Amino acid sequence: MTSSPTSLVDAVTRSFAQQGLMQAMGARLATVEAGHVAITVPFSERVSQQHGLFHGAIIGALGDTAGGYAALTRMPAESEVVTVEYKVNFMRPAKGRELIADGTVLRSGKSITVCRVDVHVADDAGNRTLVAVLQGTFMRVAAHA
Amino acid sequence: MTSSPTSLVDAVTRSFAQQGLMQAMGARLATVEAGHVAITVPFSERVSQQHGLFHGAIIGALGDTAGGYAALTRMPAESEVVTVEYKVNFMRPAKGRELIADGTVLRSGKSITVCRVDVHVADDAGNRTLVAVLQGTFMRVAAHA
Amino acid sequence: MTSSPTSLVDAVTRSFAQQGLMQAMGARLATVEAGHVAITVPFSERVSQQHGLFHGAIIGALGDTAGGYAALTRMPAESEVVTVEYKVNFMRPAKGRELIADGTVLRSGKSITVCRVDVHVADDAGNRTLVAVLQGTFMRVAAHA
């Protein structure tokens, strides 16, 4: 049995709701579809560094999470996902109203999934700037009973 | 003029104190010497994920920060450091009393510094287990006046 | 003075012709335009491993080179480019008639350029399969007189 679209969205949504860090950041699941997950975070003091930008750690965490959930959408039901590794390039100052991480599956194998994540900031007018890119490897593990 | 050992420790300590995220995590500078910086974080709910382990985002943030400050110790006075990129492998569940990130400079050039960071957990008896390794590239920028 | 389109193509073409390894592999510059360079290699024994696939080392070398030349297209005249680092995921067996590396600039700064490279194989009918993805950091250096 593989995930139906509904159970796929449910699985990601349920898991996301348990991520204390995502909740603490004010993160929101914006898109969940097969092979693609987008997560957004509004700017706030909680996610900033000393110069009023989104903190690099938040960018890494958001990118890792978007990649992991994108990977999960391609796995059979009763899967959990762990991050094997990722690599992230920080390219521009992350200054804006909202941070958006778009995770896309490039290759989904039996145990290993490779994802690419683009992280943009959006300004007040909604214009997006690419601030970081992440490439990561995720592994399927059987869900805890 | 290059940093004297005293001003080097001062520079890292001052910068670290301004990092709201490090303070919020309860992080502490354990070692600051030329080419090497160690940062520790005690386990708490603030830095955990749903299974009672240190959160991967905390591991990434701590590793990035230890690498960046290690790089800063090799730069001339009046430098600031930005992370160009890093890559992190998560190798074992990070379960323990304390997380320790040891950042070491491998190569310090005029603008680019390469660091390696080992991230261990320590248990109650102080035994350490390597849980993640990070390899990153950092760039010098002139400090804001 | 910045490169005109003509001098840009010239600069990449001249440099490529001096790359003994690229010549030995039978590699060819397929596209050179601002922010994008594609290089192709036909399958041969010289670039294969023991199972009749393109060798991973060839994939890495081709990806690195496509990224580096893409970076060079965004730099001022009299620039040379060096690879700071790259990360590559190997996703599928690279079996086919031709290997194609497409390097694209994501961010070009004064000294640092970040590129993404997609590596496909094409079969006899010209159908492409994505076999590897690379994300790399390149640095400008002033050209040798």
Place this chain on the structure above:
Amino acid sequence: MTSSPTSLVDAVTRSFAQQGLMQAMGARLATVEAGHVAITVPFSERVSQQHGLFHGAIIGALGDTAGGYAALTRMPAESEVVTVEYKVNFMRPAKGRELIADGTVLRSGKSITVCRVDVHVADDAGNRTLVAVLQGTFMRVAAHA
């Protein structure tokens, strides 16, 4: 059944001898022990670039291979190893008589192994300089019958 030290050395030596690219480069297995493999390549025109240095592609290929074989030494008999991904930082010009890649296993799991590889050049007097560092992920696959 796990590999005895003898069969471990045998397995790596046999596989290495089939690597056409390693043979073409003049590469030699210098060390094979549980969790550690070193490979060396003498300088020659075949492995150089236009400025008389070891070519970056050779450094990447040698590092990948040393990491992969180090991983293999920790796997059960009848295993083969594939590279999931690696990341390499090029830190200094690789000028010297010999290139040496030392691959060390950091973590060996059931399917995934993480290795770190240091790549040095040695000059005529045997003095070593660290020129590149690689961090990679390798996966076990059952050997072809």
